[in-house]
Amino acid sequence: MLHALTTASLRRHYLFSKLSEDELNRIGGHAQILDLQAGEQLFMQDTEAHHFYQVHAGQIKLSRLNPDGNEKVIEILNPGETFAEAVMFMQINRYPVTATAVQPSTVYAFKSQVFLDIVRNNNDLCLRLLGDMAMRLRSRMHEIEQLTMKNATYRVVRYFMQELEKAGDEVDELELNIQKQLLASRLSIKPETLSRILGTLRDQGLIRSQGKKITLLDPEALRAYE
């Protein structure tokens, strides 16, 4: 059974954030705290699934055995992350993976049935969970988009700076003669991503771009992108 302090900290996870105090206590009352040694198995692939888990400390590895008998690591879970909750929601009765502690670890084990009963008897809760996850999913997708863009922008500006260096210190405006497609392929980014980046830099007055000619107008400001 979890302490009041622990159940309060569970609220930070999306699975628990929408539960009432009562519901959370019910789940916490059935929860177990498990200590695992490095290398110890929590559950084995294809065994019956009755719990879902949250890593409290340490690191848990999820893996599968390939038909050839080799282990394939599916993922490594860090504190705060839950696992086997999709197994619970989808009401698959067996774990599709093996869970092993990578290092000495503590995990919380929650009874799937208790959680499912709560969600099943509370349609509004199920909808609120869907809403919360829809928002989280969208915000993650935008984070991915931004990271991709940031990474790509870094590459583009790096390329510009290298060309500037070649031209020497006194130059403060430089014309590059390179086709956008060629530049994209050289920097391993998608042509449409490159177009968006060049568009942004153009809107900010940092470059001018016409055909295959790119003019660097403000190297000082461009450097800020590195």
Next chain:
Amino acid sequence: MLHALTTASLRRHYLFSKLSEDELNRIGGHAQILDLQAGEQLFMQDTEAHHFYQVHAGQIKLSRLNPDGNEKVIEILNPGETFAEAVMFMQINRYPVTATAVQPSTVYAFKSQVFLDIVRNNNDLCLRLLGDMAMRLRSRMHEIEQLTMKNATYRVVRYFMQELEKAGDEVDELELNIQKQLLASRLSIKPETLSRILGTLRDQGLIRSQGKKITLLDPEALRAYE
């Protein structure tokens, strides 16, 4: 009303992927196809919310008016993306944003009530949706982790290559004297991310690292990370 062809294509989105043929047809039967001109508003902030939407073509901007009357763009949605579904799930009755077409766009409008009725009367569907979203959410988080790592690895290897270039062409093993914390801060990456990257490069035999001394063992192979 949507064509059979369109409803089939809806299945690709997580909101529809778990629906039965019948359920999907019910939703499609109540759906509308809306054509918007560039700059045209789809709905205004604080008006009553009865629909959720999917962008079919074009681009939709979601924005809010700040207290000072300035517009703040919340996000730009591209084909395939849905919006206002969290408003539906959370049963908020008003749109918290204004939706405007950035360019000539086509959107599908779905009646929230029809979708909610289906989910409310089908608990298993609600749970399956939760399971599906839980998996998607986790896979997005891992994608973010990988992108962050890829971006950071690129920066680290770039730095190594620059130092190699300074040392001249004949050098094929180079010792760098830089504290890891300093390197991390110079490359704007988290110290723990740098540690993981150096660990990976070390495991692959590409570098040796001891204290503040990093030895580049295999510049050729390191270059592959760029």
